[in-house]
Amino acid sequence: MFSKQRNGSLGRSSVCKPCRSAYNRELRSRWSREGSVGTHKVCPGCGQNLPLTDYYKAKSNRLGVQTNCKSCTSANRTERYREDPQRYIQYTKKWAEANRDRVRRNARSSRLLKKYGITGDEYEALLEAQDGRCAICGTTEPGLTTGGHLTIFRVDHCHATGAVRGLLCNNCNIGIGQLGDDPERVEAALHYLRNFLEKARL
Template identity: 40%
Template sequence: MVAQKERTCVECETPLKLVNKSGYCSKHLYRSPLVKERQQQYQQSEAGKTAAKKYDQSEKGREKRRALQRSPEGKERSRESYRKNREKILSRNRKYRQSPEGGRRFKSSRMKAKYGISLDEVEALLEKQNGLCAICQQPEQETIRGKYKQLAIDHDHKTGRIRGLLCANCNQGLGRFEDDPARLLAAVQYIQTRASKQ
């Protein structure tokens, strides 16, 4: 009787059981052409697409996608995709920003970047001030294209701390005095002395 030659894994040369016809041990089975073909068939089936979508929406899937996007290969792939589809992407972004949800999100991210405050926090501050300027207690009077402007976010230029919401006139007035209390008090005294002489 002829002794059979012991079969080993193609990858690591681990001895295989006689029933194993793939040529790969369990550790390297995923590299088998047969397994790869079955995986592709599953991924293209409805069940596979549903499972992939479910995984992508899961926390684990999102984290994996973020990690890929942060990797050098992911960044290069993203740049290449942008170069190919630039006009389509810009058009889609423009359309989204013009929608109510997109406009709000864009505005909120711009405020967060510039002032470190979200749109929800600005709305809470506006409600606290009853929609009026923190200095003159009047609503905004300036308009842009027929719509009243929103109250300006007043912040300390040295610390970046938000002080309140002001109308355009009060905000510009503070800006002209460079937020200097001494100059503001001098201006108040000047107005009071000139008014009393008349």
């Protein structure tokens, strides 16, 4: 009478099937009465009719968000961890191994948002606008890190205002950084190189 649930006690849901069905019917009725479709959704955990922005995304679900709101989801995760820490840690590691690309994308998006104030989607849109190339030299190769690992195009930003200027390869990003992001120093370096080339031709 209980549905299978991997993270539930004894591998089963805490609610029997008839009760779950009755609850789902009531939930659908509440959605209809409260006009949840579109911008809001009733969370079955806390019973509140919340905006969709208060839910984590889930493309496969009806409204494109998870069943429970962010607060209830976090509370459920904490509870599952307290019940069986080792099992929760093993499950998390196994999921991360099976979804490495997604974990990388999420981690990169978090870093971009925290450091530069842009999302992963905004980064991809900026790269597409630059035709997948460095905004200075036009290369399609972002370059290598000091450890020899392939990197992504660097987010170049104004250190005074924090505004994002564009995406650069590793070499160009380091180059203008070493020149202090100073246009006059960049022009002086350009003049210096051109003078040398002109003298070399004589």
